[in-house]
Amino acid sequence: MKRVENQDYYQILEVPHKASWGEIQKAYELAKATYSKGSLATYSLFDFSGRGRILDKIEEAYQILSHPEKRRKYDHALETLVVELASLPKDADALPPVPVATPPLFPAPTPIIQPPARMTIPAGENKIVSGKTLKALREKQGVSLDEIAEKTRINISYLEFMEANSFGSLPAPVYIISYLKQYAKIVALDNTILEGYMKEYQQWCNAPKQRERFQ
Amino acid sequence: MKKQTEVSQAIPDMFEALKSSKKEVWAIGGGKGGTGKSFIAANIGVAMSKMGKRVLLVDADLGCANLHTVLGVEPTATLSDFLNGKVRTIDQILTPTNLPNLMLISGACDFLEIANPKHTQKKRLIRQIQDLPFEYIILDLGAGTGFTFLDFFLAADTGILSVLPEPTSIENTYRFIKSAFYRRFKKMARDPAVKAFIAAAMNEKNELGIRTPHDLIDHVASLDNKMGQKMKESVLAFSPKVIVNHVRSRDDMTLGFSMRSACSKYFGIKVHYVGYIEYDDYVWMATKKKVPLILERPYSSAARCLDRVVSNLMNKDELKLDAILRM
Numbered sequence: 059m060k061r062v063e064n065q066d067y068y069q070i071l072e073v074p075h076k077a078s079w080g081e082i083q084k085a086y087e088l089a090k091a092t093y094s095k096g097s098l099a100t101y102s103l104f105d106f107s108g109r110g111r112i113l114d115k116i117e118e119a120y121q122i123l124s125h126p127e128k129r130r131k132y133d134h135a136l137e138t139l140v141v142e143l144a145s146l147p148k149d150a151d152a153l154p155p156v157p158v159a160t161p162p163l164f165p166a167p168t169p170i171i172q173p174p175a176r177m178t179i180p181a182g183e184n185k186i187v188s189g190k191t192l193k194a195l196r197e198k199q200g201v202s203l204d205e206i207a208e209k210t211r212i213n214i215s216y217l218e219f220m221e222a223n224s225f226g227s228l229p230a231p232v233y234i235i236s237y238l239k240q241y242a243k244i245v246a247l248d249n250t251i252l253e254g255y256m257k258e259y260q261q262w263c264n265a266p267k268q269r270e271r272f273q
Numbered sequence: 274m275k276k277q278t279e280v281s282q283a284i285p286d287m288f289e290a291l292k293s294s295k296k297e298v299w300a301i302g303g304g305k306g307g308t309g310k311s312f313i314a315a316n317i318g319v320a321m322s323k324m325g326k327r328v329l330l331v332d333a334d335l336g337c338a339n340l341h342t343v344l345g346v347e348p349t350a351t352l353s354d355f356l357n358g359k360v361r362t363i364d365q366i367l368t369p370t371n372l373p374n375l376m377l378i379s380g381a382c383d384f385l386e387i388a389n390p391k392h393t394q395k396k397r398l399i400r401q402i403q404d405l406p407f408e409y410i411i412l413d414l415g416a417g418t419g420f421t422f423l424d425f426f427l428a429a430d431t432g433i434l435s436v437l438p439e440p441t442s443i444e445n446t447y448r449f450i451k452s453a454f455y456r457r458f459k460k461m462a463r464d465p466a467v468k469a470f471i472a473a474a475m476n477e478k479n480e481l482g483i484r485t486p487h488d489l490i491d492h493v494a495s496l497d498n499k500m501g502q503k504m505k506e507s508v509l510a511f512s513p514k515v516i517v518n519h520v521r522s523r524d525d526m527t528l529g530f531s532m533r534s535a536c537s538k539y540f541g542i543k544v545h546y547v548g549y550i551e552y553d554d555y556v557w558m559a560t561k562k563k564v565p566l567i568l569e570r571p572y573s574s575a576a577r578c579l580d581r582v583v584s585n586l587m588n589k590d591e592l593k594l595d596a597i598l599r600m
Contacts, residue, residue, distance in 0.1 A: 061487050062538055072534055084598055092531035099531030102444040103539050105484070112538060205596050 062112055066136060067119035075133070078200045079124070086120040186261070187254030189223040196221075196245045210240040217241065220255075225262045234259065296407065299586070300429035302414035302422055304445040306337070308435040309518040312556065312566070313579070314413040315343040319567045320583045321409055322375035329367075329407040331378045333425060334415025338380025345563035346370050348379035356394050363401040371568075376407070380415075395421065399428075418449060423456045431586065432513040433547075436532070438525040443532070450513065450540060451475075454486060457511070458493075458504055467497055486540050511542050514591075516582055517549040525549065526597050545591040548582035550575050 060069070068075055071085040092099050093112045100109070122128045196203075203221075207214035216237060219227045228234050238252050301314045311334070318330040332340035332352070341348050348368040354360045368377040402410060412429065414422045426432045432453075436446045455475050462468045470493065474483040483489050486508070494501025517529045529546035536544040553575035559566040566576050585591055 060541075072537065081595075084594060088527065088530055088594065089534065091527075092534050097531065098438065098440060098443060099528055100535045100539075101440045102447055103535055108484070201595070202593070205593070208596060 062115055065115075067123050067132065070115050070119040071123065073123075077123075078198075079126075081200055082120070082123050086116065086124070089116045185250075185254050186258045187251050188258055189221040189255070192241070192245075192247075192251070192255065193221040195247060195251070196241075199245050201245050206241055206244050209244060210237075212237050212240065223258070223262075225259055231259070296403070296410065297430045298403075298410045298412065298428070299431045299433060300412040300414055300426045301433045301435065302417065302426045302449065303434040303436065304416055304418045304449045305442060306416045308437050308442055309516075309550070310334075310415060310435050311339045311343050311413055312560070313433070313435055313516060313518070313550070313582075314411050315340055316565050316567045316576075316579050317583055317586070318375055318409075318411050319344075319372060319565045320579060321587070322372045323567070325374065326409055327374050327407045328409045328411060329376050329378065329402075329405060331402065331410060331412045332380035332415075333412050333422075334417065335380050337415055339415075340377060340413055341368065341379045342563060343560060344370055344377060344565055346377060348377065351379045352398075353380075355398065363398075363405065367405075378402075418452060420456055423449075423453050426453055426513075427457055427511075433516060433586070434513050435516050435518050436528075437519050438517060438521075438528050446515075446532075450536065450542070451486075453513075454508075454511070454540065454542075455489075457507055458489070461503060461507060462493075462500060464497060464500070467493055467500055470496065508541050509543075512545060513542075514545045514547045514586065516547060519552045520549040520578075521552050523597065527594075529592065530594050530597075545585075547585040547591050548578060549592075550578040550582070 062070065068077070071082060071089055073081055073085045077085070090113070091097060093104070093109055093116065095109065104112070122132050196206075203214055203217050206212065206217055216228060219225075220234070220237065220241070235252075235256065238255060242248075242252055299317075301310045303310065311332075314330060318328045322328045330340055330344075332338045334340075335352065338351075346368055348366075350360055350366040350368075352366065355363060355366050360366055363378070366378055368379055370377055412425055414425055434446055434449065436442050452475075455471060459468055459471045462471060470481075471489065474481060474489050474492070481492065483492060490501055490504050490508070493504060515529055515532055517525060517532075520526055526549050529549060533544045533546050536542050551574045553573050555570040555573040556566055556575050559569040562569060566573065567579060570576055581592075
């Protein structure tokens, strides 16, 4: 693993490249708490200047990665660097420095960051929402089913059935709506998506089919 | 409690059943008593044996053995009997427990003298333990920080550290990690000059300006580039698992993530945060009764935390930051 001075912003905040805005926010808060002066976690490890250097880097990383446009430019610079590295002869000393945006000499005022809006279906699109769509939206937000199950205490099997469109295995509609609402709250989905899913459920209810017999 | 004769019959059966099974050795260590190592070792063993895994618990905390007390069993023969030659083969010191899949090798019950086994004795012990037909061998290294304990920790497939959310425990944990690191480096180095260099660097106030493992590796690389490379590779292979015990608040829960980050930036190692255990009065109540918590109070919060730890250890997984922050 590289020294802090040679790490890119994602490595400094310890987030993956595809990290969502929320993940970056949380990682930043954790990092600040970890390396601050009175922190329990770094007791006995870093001296004053080492700690200061890391905190500066964390701040720098956050200023870039939390701003969508700056992040986009940074990602592009990183990609270019990767291409350059691939074409270099194998010599560790020839590594070009990791690109950094020129940091301001004095810390810039913290921009007011808006949390991402609730996810919704674009107007005019097919109003039916399948379980597969729910799953895709959930994964886009970086939320796992385990988390939803833990937070809402909904049986994880039902959540799986919901995402798999296994309507026959779900309980009565009143429960499904309740589960959906809790699910939507955690994944930040708005009402059009809930309605779309219930439309799909309605279609299934109306379709003529064999009812399964349970022993 | 099963008698010794029943055990001697059980072993050949297990040998037959487990001819080509995989085997994992887990070591629980980290210095300083009271962080819950024996509690964690015993209850992890119980939890896994209830799942049907064949588990051997080894109390390597010579001189301060407690596993037999946590489990509520009376060993007939112990590790010291093996080490001083009173019994020849290791199956004679296997103590059965109330669970069919769980056996214990108990540490010395009395003399503190045996706490420093000779090198040949250690080798004989390790070889014979590795031949036993268990899927998981869990070593409770106790509070030991001597090089015997470090070696066991480094040799295990999975090294587990238990830490309390207190500065003293955290300090000890980092000290243990540093020692394990430097011990591994020293053993790797062939050149006496490099060996001496590493020994000198272990002193924090050394004159060489070596503050962090990064500094050390860079300096060694300047003396001997190949050795520097080997050291870098061994760093990548070292990934201890951390459990935070006696958790009382959300800050305590996130401590594991902070420690993971700190170890990454300071040591350059990848620590896995496999879980936390909430502070729970049922723990000391079970200890007083000499019954493992998992059997006594399986639905207590500490027991459920342990279940999650076991799951993460077996699946090579760790806690997610999101799961904590959404609570």
